[in-house]
Amino acid sequence: MQAVKQLGQFLAPYKFFTLIAPLLMVLEVTMDLIQPTIMQHMIDTGIANGDNPYVLKMFIWMIMSAVLGLVGGIGCSYYSSKAAINFASDVREKLYEKMMTYSAKERDAFTTGKLITILTSDVESVQRAFMMTLRIFVRGPLLFIGAVIIVFVTARELFSILLVIVPILIVAMYFFTKYSGVLYRKVQEAIDGVNTKLQENLAGIRVVKAFRREQQQVEQFGVLNDTLTKRFITAEQIVGVLVPLTMFVVNLGIVAALWLGAIKVEAGTLQVGVILAFINYLTIILNGLMSSSMVLMQIARALPSGERIVDVLNKEVAVKEAELALNTPIHGEITFENVSYRYYETAEDVLKNITFSVKAGQTVGIIGKTGSGKSTLVKLLPRLFDPTSGQILVDGQPLKNYALTTLREHIGFTSQKAMLFSGAIEKNIRLGKEQATPHDLQLALNAACASEFVDKLEKGMAHELSQGATNLSGGQKQRLALTRAFVRQPSILVLDDTTSALDIASEKHVQQAINDNYQDTTTIIVASKITSIQQADLILVLEDGEIVGQGTHQQLLQENEPYQAIYASQQKVGEQQ
Numbered sequence: 001m002q003a004v005k006q007l008g009q010f011l012a013p014y015k016f017f018t019l020i021a022p023l024l025m026v027l028e029v030t031m032d033l034i035q036p037t038i039m040q041h042m043i044d045t046g047i048a049n050g051d052n053p054y055v056l057k058m059f060i061w062m063i064m065s066a067v068l069g070l071v072g073g074i075g076c077s078y079y080s081s082k083a084a085i086n087f088a089s090d091v092r093e094k095l096y097e098k099m100m101t102y103s104a105k106e107r108d109a110f111t112t113g114k115l116i117t118i119l120t121s122d123v124e125s126v127q128r129a130f131m132m133t134l135r136i137f138v139r140g141p142l143l144f145i146g147a148v149i150i151v152f153v154t155a156r157e158l159f160s161i162l163l164v165i166v167p168i169l170i171v172a173m174y175f176f177t178k179y180s181g182v183l184y185r186k187v188q189e190a191i192d193g194v195n196t197k198l199q200e201n202l203a204g205i206r207v208v209k210a211f212r213r214e215q216q217q218v219e220q221f222g223v224l225n226d227t228l229t230k231r232f233i234t235a236e237q238i239v240g241v242l243v244p245l246t247m248f249v250v251n252l253g254i255v256a257a258l259w260l261g262a263i264k265v266e267a268g269t270l271q272v273g274v275i276l277a278f279i280n281y282l283t284i285i286l287n288g289l290m291s292s293s294m295v296l297m298q299i300a301r302a303l304p305s306g307e308r309i310v311d312v313l314n315k316e317v318a319v320k321e322a323e324l325a326l327n328t329p330i331h332g333e334i335t336f337e338n339v340s341y342r343y344y345e346t347a348e349d350v351l352k353n354i355t356f357s358v359k360a361g362q363t364v365g366i367i368g369k370t371g372s373g374k375s376t377l378v379k380l381l382p383r384l385f386d387p388t389s390g391q392i393l394v395d396g397q398p399l400k401n402y403a404l405t406t407l408r409e410h411i412g413f414t415s416q417k418a419m420l421f422s423g424a425i426e427k428n429i430r431l432g433k434e435q436a437t438p439h440d441l442q443l444a445l446n447a448a449c450a451s452e453f454v455d456k457l458e459k460g461m462a463h464e465l466s467q468g469a470t471n472l473s474g475g476q477k478q479r480l481a482l483t484r485a486f487v488r489q490p491s492i493l494v495l496d497d498t499t500s501a502l503d504i505a506s507e508k509h510v511q512q513a514i515n516d517n518y519q520d521t522t523t524i525i526v527a528s529k530i531t532s533i534q535q536a537d538l539i540l541v542l543e544d545g546e547i548v549g550q551g552t553h554q555q556l557l558q559e560n561e562p563y564q565a566i567y568a569s570q571q572k573v574g575e576q577q
């Protein structure tokens with residue numbers, strides 16, 4: 001119910017449509033309800049007495065009520081679609097906005113596949129329930145109540161049949177509505193599984209192919225798809241029993257009406273028109289109940305979807321904006337004070353008491369074995385997540401005090417895996433700085449050694465990248481990711497193993513370009529090779545999340561065993577090559 005209340009707030013801009021649609025439906029229902037009574041009068045008064053002008057008058061009434069009903073029906077459909085579709089569009093937008101604020105922690109908690117299902121199929125399910133509520137939910141109960149009252153007033157002789165049939169129908173519909181909610185929640189969970197697998201496999205299709213795991217992946221997908229198919233079939237089959245079952249009960253009612261009616265007509269206590277009107281109203285009662293239960297079933301289906309949507313909207317984001325956030329320019333002095341970090345509460349610290357400090361404009365190199373915590377350390381700077389304990393200061397101010405936009409605007413970050421978006425190269429680079437001039441772009445392309453391949457492309461910077469930039473090589477992608485960071489002219493530049501995909505000459509060129517063009521920028525280079533960082537003002541040696549050595553290349557070579565070991569191993573490899 002909390003979900004209904006929260007999602008209800010999205011209706012505020014569409015209040016008018018939400019009110020007018022059911023009102024127009026009331027018009028349609030009223031017209032539907034008076035039709036059998038007009039017909040009854042036409043038969044019993046007009047046709048039975050051979051009164052042709054009366055028959056004509058009733059005929060005109062019937063046409064007029066039918067036209068009015070049509071206007072009501074069309075109007076209701078028009079406004080209910082407008083309300084429901086706009087409502088869903090706003091919910092999707094809000095969800096997407098919220099997802100954009102998620103850190104890796106929240107994304108991992110939901111999984112990407114589930115987030116996609118929520119944004120698409122769950123929103124669609126709520127939209128359908130809302131539209132049906134506006135269109136049918138008013139119609140169903142009104143038709144039912146109206147028809148029962150009219151039968152009570154005009155065909156009381158047959159009312160006893162309703163007293164038997166209606167409770168049976170209501171119990172059956174209650175049972176099916178309740179059960180369908182449980183069934184469709186399971187269907188939705190199975191869709192999550194299919195989407196998660198699909199998303200993962202499509203993203204990693206090259207690896208799947210390289211390792212010839214297509215068959216295995218198809219089999220794994222098949223298992224998930226089977227589960228979805230089975231759950232869907234069960235849900236649809238069980239819910240599908242409702243219609244024939246209720247038809248059967250109503251048909252019994254019609255037989256009873258004909259039988260009881262025939263006896264009463266023979267006894268002269270009932271007119272034939274009343275029996276026909278009763279059968280009509282019985283069909284209307286069935287319609288009313290059926291449509292109400294269809295809506296209830298859709299609502300029961302949409303409720304779990306609504307809860308899933310609200311879960312995403314209400315998820316507390318670990319990285320929060322400070323209340324009085326600083327917007328002052330950042331120069332790039334960085335201090336880590338006893339910083340520790342663990343990914344999950346139950347896991348071990350992957351960074352332990354990291355303490356170091358670097359002045360603005362200096363270069364820091366970070367080296368260490370795989371899994372020693374290098375990437376985790378640099379990801380703390382743009383606040384992709386916050387330390388579990390300890391604090392990070394930038395220009396003497398706790399990192400958390402800066403407005404997130406200000407902080408991230410001053411950081412040029414390139415991750416281990418270059419991430420580019422589909423669209424023109426220029427659009428990708430401009431993500432670094434929207435208002436960059438063509439000259440800025442060219443400088444950044446040159447610095448990142450990217451101009452040498454971009455210039456050769458027929459359309460240059462207008463060259464379109466495919467999804468995931470699969471039409472570029474790994475090195476080319478990495479160079480564009482570097483360009484994007486350079487174009488920002490950041491105060492802090494983070495290169496997380498970025499130059500590993502570059503050849504030695506290009507790596508040297510990039511290092512030189514950083515020295516020449518970004519003297520005021522604090523540069524943090526994560527590297528696996530000592531040659532990539534030996535010029536740094538400060539080198540941190542990481543082992544199992546701890547700093548086991550810090551100093552310049554010369555200092556570490558003289559006094560730090562772990563660094564000496566790395567150096568020796570790389571020298572050996574160098575000699576062998």
Ligand SMILES: Nc1ncnc2c1ncn2[C@@H]1O[C@H](COP(=O)(O)OP(=O)(O)OP(=O)(O)O)[C@@H](O)[C@H]1O
Pocket residue numbers: 104343344350368369370371372373374375376377416
């Ligand atoms: N999202 C995550 N969830 C849980 N654990 C993680 C996550 N990312 C990294 N880790 C763990 O944290 C530790 C440090 O990982 P990190 O990526 O920082 O190492 P690294 O030194 O950069 O390694 P590499 O040189 O291979 O890139 C590893 O043990 C890793 O398994």
